[in-house]
Amino acid sequence: MQKIDKYELIAMMILFLIGTTPLYELGVGAKQDAWLVVIVAMLAGLLLLLVYLFIQKGNEDRNLFEILNQHLGRILGTIVTVAYIFYFSYESMRNTREFGDIINISFLPKTPLSLLMLIMILLSAYAIFKGTEVFFRVVEFLLPFTIFGYFLIFLMFIVSKNIHLERLQPVLEHGIMPVIREAIPKVISFPFGEVVVFLAFWKHLNNKKNLSKLSIFSYLFVGILLLIFNLLNLTILSPQILSITTLPMLRSVRLIEIADFLERLDPVIILLIYIGIFVKMTAFYLGAVIGLSYLIKISHKKLTIIVGAFIYTISFAAPNFIYHTWIGFTRNLMYDFPVFQIWIPLGLAAVVMMKRLFSRKRKRTRGT
Amino acid sequence: MRPFFKSKQGSSQQQGKNEQPSEFNMPEIILSKYLDVNVQMIKEMTGDSSDIIIRRLDQALGKPIHVAVIYTDGLADEQIINNSILKSLTQIQADADSSLDPPKQVLGWIKHRFLAIGQVTDIDTMKNLFDAILAGNTVILVDGTAKGISASSAGGEQRGVDEPQSQTVIRGPREGFTENLRVNTSLIRRKIKNPNLWIVDRTIGRVTQTDVAVMYIHGIASDDVVQEILKRLDRIDIDSVLESGYIEEFIQDATFTPFPTLTNSERPDAIAGAILEGKVAILVDGSPFVLIAPITIFKLFQSSEDYYQKFDIATFLRLMRIIAFVFSMLLPSMYIAITTFHQQMLPTTLLISLAAQREGVPFPAFVEALAMEITFEVLREAGVRMPRAIGSAISIVGALVLGQAAVQAGLVSAAMVIIVAFTAIAGFVAPSVSLSNSARLLRFGFMLLAATLGLFGIIAGLMAMLIHLAGLRSFGIPYLIPLAPFSPSDQKDALVRVPWWAMLKRPTLISKKNIKRLKSIQKPSPSKDEQEQEQ
Structure with missing residues (x-):
């Protein structure tokens, strides 16, 4: 079996959660309180993470699909497994399309979108083709460079004197409710709830003792990083501009101007975003492959090709980028993703807990 | 009739197959009792080669015994043979009492009494005999016995230990391996x-x-x-x-x-x-x-000199080598991508001067870069093959004709010449030739990607390269150690080099056992007396 170690898991969780997130302004509906939305969502997401960890702890050597079939029975288990395979493929496709469109809009307007997305899918397929271990190693290698890159951007934001802290005021203008309504379930579902895919990978960790500690540590690290970038966007661009910008990060990076030399840094941010996108889409892709391999017993290589072709096909579903993001933020995050990120895991956790209680009771009655 | 014919054919084929690999193996022929037969056989088997020397003596140790001394000219040391073997055989007189049963005992006499040579072994087959003489040893055969002895006499002309040609250092030993x-x-x-x-x-x-x-x-x-x-x-x-x-x-x-x-x-x-x-x-x-x-890949960026120099400069040089490697791989493709797709990335003044240079150039940046790169590769290969005496001609042709004249003729832009020249120089920084060769090949792939997809192509290419590297293993060891899989203690000698007194362990992921290098950290510090004196 493929084994991953603790550094690989940390790197994976951090880069996965960063993903495309810095590109968008989370919780922009709450205007200048968007950063509070991130905090609330992060804490709520932490509870979700604990639920996932609880499920994994009870079934140390099984992945999500094995757990589902173990606890929900064969028929229901298979149905939910298929649903998860579609969900993971859909998430992977969302990332593919997003980045394809960003590149198409901001860098290569004359290159066909289909070619850009094909290259991205092929790269992900290549990584999965090589196996889980290799993919995790790639992510581990990318982590220091990515963190360094974000740190550099952060430094340049400070040096370029674009930050206006007064734009955060007034705090909680309309009370706490708008903040919570923004956070749940929108910001939980993207990006925090997406950790659900790790249920498919956690069983590969070689030393499971530290699982919870490592996961929570990386989760909080990313939470703080996202919070910082959320604040930066807010203070640099102001909530009014943010609410009408599709890609706020690209816009604020363009404001950096140092010594008439360091300017137009969007390629750097695009590179960082690409790393995040690659990690995220490949992780979901891999989750779908693992799920399908549980259902159909054919070779890993064939499955990679099948799932890849499926993701590539559905990535043409949206007619344009605006529609794609609109569907994502208004429909998927509100109604579709919470099913997979919140309701099914909660149900599963309940089943696991019930079973444990019953088996303990049975043991006790047998004992006396 | 038919089956018989078939089986015969099959068996003959099989025989043929069996014979082929043993074509060069010496058959196990036992030495003959008669010296003439042995000598004749050796001559036949070597095709009477001129460097197989067979020296026959009709009288040895003062007795009428026929002896043959056989060795390979050039592999054996003639001085040893003359002084220690031939001299003993011809000049020393055997005792009178030992004349009783000459042929059988002669070998024993020679071996135990008369041969002034360290290593002596018995031989009894042709295979042993040839192994011995082809290794530079000398074989002595005596008429009347089916045995012989081989005396070690390897030597002959050899090249001395020289300074290595390919990996020169400023500080460090000056010796290099030879062909022996x-x-x-x-x-x-x-x-x-x-x-x-x-x-x-x-x-x-x-x-x-x-x-x-x-x-x-x-x-x-x-x-x-x-x-x-x-x-x-x-x-x-x-x-x-x-x-x-x-x-x-x-x-x-x-x-x-x-x-x-x-x-x-x-x-x-x-x-x-x-x-x-x-x-x-x-x-x-x-x-x-x-x-x-x-x-692992990071080992390829290290030179043995890193360990002899102070750790700070060694660390700096290691980082420089990695940067130079990246430049030699990516610089032309970056130039192509930026000038073709992403002009907005350049500061305005630089953009204007580049645009002015490229105005008269008739080719797209990719063709320009490809032509210059191929020209350079041809120059480089010519420089290796060319006789020393005309070596200086190539630098004139390369620098003046292909560089300056090409710019003045408006075939390429001056910036392109700078890019190609720097790429070439950066390629020579890698201490391992095989690594700079890999950058040399990948360069062309990246140029193609940059010409079709711009920066996105380069990023995609880098990602594919990284996945490939992460999947690569060298004898079971992952290629990207110690960055992926990450190993904290191995960081001391990967991208950076810490001082020797802090390098407690050997690379842990390569040798899993016995990793201790130092007993403890031995940070040098002035002794207490000195410190007190200063105060």
Whole structure:
């Protein structure tokens, strides 16, 4: 079996959660309180993470699909497994399309979108083709460079004197409710709830003792990083501009101007975003492959090709980028993703807990 | 009738198959009792080669005994033969009492009383005889006995130990390996005086019978790696091995990769250092290039000089090498991508000056870069082949005609010449030739990607390269160690080099056992008395 170690898991969780997130302004509906939305969502997401960890702890050597079939029975288990395979493929496709469109809009307007997305899918397929271990190693290698890159951007934001802290005021203008309504379930579902895919990978960790500690540590690290970038966007661009910008990060990076030399840094941010996108889409892709391999017993290589072709096909579903993001933020995050990120895991956790209680009771009655 | 015919055909084919590999193996012929027969057979089997010397004596040790002394001219040391063998046989007189039963005892006399030579062994077959004389030893045959003796006399003309040509250093030993296997093993032995330095011999090459030695330190090197290397060596079935490159292609982990999974060095100190880290060296007779396995990509950026210089400059140089490697791989493609797709990335003044330069150039940036790169590769190859005397001509042709004149003629832009020149120089920074070769090949791939997809193409190419590297292994060791998989203690000697007194452990993921290098951190500090004096 493929084994991953603790550094690989940390790197994976951090880069996965960063993903495309810095590109968008989370919780922009709450205007200048968007950063509070991130905090609330992060804490709520932490509870979700604990639920996932609880499920994994009870079934140390099984992945999500094995757990589902173990606890929900064969028929229901298979149905939910298929649903998860579609969900993971859909998430992977969302990332593919997003980045394809960003590149198409901001860098290569004359290159066909289909070619850009094909290259991205092929790269992900290549990584999965090589196996889980290799993919995790790639992510581990990318982590220091990515963190360094974000740190550099952060430094340049400070040096370029674009930050206006007064734009955060007034705090909680309309009370706490708008903040919570923004956070749940929108910001939980993207990006925090997406950790659900790790249920498919956690069983590969070689030393499971530290699982919870490592996961929570990386989760909080990313939470703080996202919070910082959320604040930066807010203070640099102001909530009014943010609410009408599709890609706020690209816009604020363009404001950096140092010594008439360091300017137009969007390629750097695009590179960082690409790393995040690659990690995220490949992780979901891999989750779908693992799920399908549980259902159909054919070779890993064939499955990679099948799932890849499926993701590539559905990535043409949206007619344009605006529609794609609109569907994502208004429909998927509100109604579709919470099913997979919140309701099914909660149900599963309940089943696991019930079973444990019953088996303990049975043991006790047998004992006396 | 038919089945019989068929089976006969089949059996003859099989026989033919069996015979082929043994074509060059010496048949097991036992020596004859008669000297004439033996000498005739040797002459027949060697085709009467002029360098196989057969010296016959009709009288030896003062008795009428027929003796033949056989050796290979050039491999054997003539002085040893003249002084220690022929002199003893012709000048010394045997005692009177020993004349009783000459032929049978003569060999014993020669061996035990008269031969002033250290290593003497008995031989009784033709195979032993040829093995001995082809190794430079001298064989003595006596008429009347079906046995002979071989006396060690290897020597002859040999090239002395020189300074290595390919990996020169400013500080460090000036010796390099030679073409002789024994000299090479002794150069390493002199550096590691430890009985745990083990050598395992193999003979590879049906025709050439080339000696290959595998050297490692028992107890530091991983047993799995050693076994794996020996297994792969034993699998080789080839007619000839003329250089370690033959072996390298047979035992490397992945053939279709631009990156080397084995590296080589001409420097005994580099090899000794590698062996001490738990690596395994493979020496091939006839080649001064010794193979090292397993390796990781960061090892390829290290020079043995890093360990002799102060740690701060060594760290700086290592980072420089990595940057130079990236430049030599990506610079032309970056230029293509930025000038073709992403002009907005350049500061305005630079953009204007570049645009002005490119105004008269009739080709797209990609064609321009490709032409210049190919020109440079041709110049470089010509520089290697060209006789020394005309070497200076090439620099004039290269620099003036192809550089300046091409710019003045408006064929290429001046910026392009700068880019190509810097790329070329950066390519020579890598201490390992095999690594700079991989950058050389990848450069063209990246240029193509940049010309079609701009920066996105370069990023995609880098990602594909990274996935490939992460999947690569060298004898079971992941290629990106110690960054992926990450190992905190190995960071001391990867991208940076910490001072020697802080390098507590050997690379842990290569040699899993016996990793302790120092007992404790031995940070040098002035003694207490001195400190008090200062106060």
